[in-house]
Amino acid sequence: MPSRILAVEHDPDVLVVLRLLFDGAGHDLRCARDGRSGLRALHEYRPDLLLLHLGLPGVGGMDAWKVLRRVRELADLPVLLLSPDHGVADTVRGLRAGADDVLTTPFAPIELLARVEALLRRTGRDHAGVGEVYDDGDVRVDPRTRLVTVGGRELELTGTEFRLLTVLVRNAGAALTLTDLLASVWDDPTGIATDRVKFAVLRLRRKLGWAGNDAPLSAVRGVGYRYRPAGVRRYGPLTSV
Structure with missing residues (x-):
């Protein structure tokens, strides 16, 4: 069964890259262009992993940081942040806010895929539920x-x-x-x-x-x-x- 990935990304060129990358790797990708539609998709699609771009326009006052905070209140799934090259500050803030990984853009597609699949492997092992109390x-x-x-x-x-x-x-x-x-x-x-x-x-x-x-x-x-x-x-x- 393919893994479900939700990408909240406003750049159409990046969305094309993501589509080619994840379709080619056998994953099921759904895209949202802003935070509000991303949160709706989170409820409807129930993804296994969220890709969230920190450079999202704050449509309706819902910027990427508010989306991340809301996601952490609603769901337990791995979150990988795509961060514009603003240095260490965004990485530190993202990890403190509950992201599982942060990747600076522009990124190498092969590195993004490797990080996503590492997070998915970890989640799969987590669902196994083995071990003693x-x-x-x-x-x-x-x-x-x-x-x-x-x-x-x-x-x-x-x-x-x-x-x-x-x-x-x-x-x-x-x-x-x-x-x-x-x-x-x-x-x-x-x-x-x-x-x-x-x-x-x-x-x-x-x-x-x-x-x-x-x-x-x-x-x-x-x-x-x-x-x-x-x-x-x-x-x-x-x-x-």
């Missing part, structure tokens, strides 16, 4: 139902946040490097895009209410991150999900 008395993670409970409070996490928490709790007590987390959570063994780990951890800590140096999830200086439950400690090999 983790429960240390404070945090409970059920990979089959994707339910997460912290301190008796049920939380809704994005796909990336769920994978990140799962890897951390399954390796409780161990200091996981940024490269470890990139490979396990993002299916990216290169170790290059470490900022995405930092921003994802920041969002996860905020959502879980884990602030301060004594929080269960903490940074390990010069290494990465460690989850330390208050009670039971579990140790084991690094587990990809």
